[in-house]
Amino acid sequence: MAVKVLIKRRFKEGFFKEIDNMIKKVRYGAMDQQGYISSETLWDHEDPFRVVIASTWRTIEDWKRWQYSEERRKNEDDFEYFLDGTTHFEVFDLGMYPH
Structure with a gap:
């Protein structure tokens, strides 16, 4: 079953260019991984230093292989x-209720 992974971070002010480049680098690395489907970057409208990366993976095993x-x-x-706080990960199953 496909999974959607949300990676939530808040960054320190003053490093947008560096952070943007790093996010792209990680995305390009993920794109070469088995089971990677897609991803998008969401910048918080109210807090421009908060970002959520939403990536979709074919299986939880594919995600975990990349994660670790x-x-x-x-x-x-x-x-x-560059972080202002800790990174939070949330994983969701896509589709019908899986249990």
């Missing part, structure tokens, strides 16, 4: 300096 990959963990480490 060395490449992605390195990218998460790179984000740390």
Whole structure:
């Protein structure tokens, strides 16, 4: 079953260009992964330093393989300096009630 992953972050002020480039880098890395379907970046209208990445994966296993990959963990480490708080992950099953 396909899953939608929401990655929620708030960044420090003054680093938009760096953050935007990093988000693109991670997206390009994800696009090469097995099971990746799509993703989009949502910037909060009220809080321009808050961003949600919504990505869709073929299965939860595909997402977890990418989530815990060395490449992605390195990218998460790179984000740390720019974060204002912690990164939150939410995973949702797509379609009919799965249980």
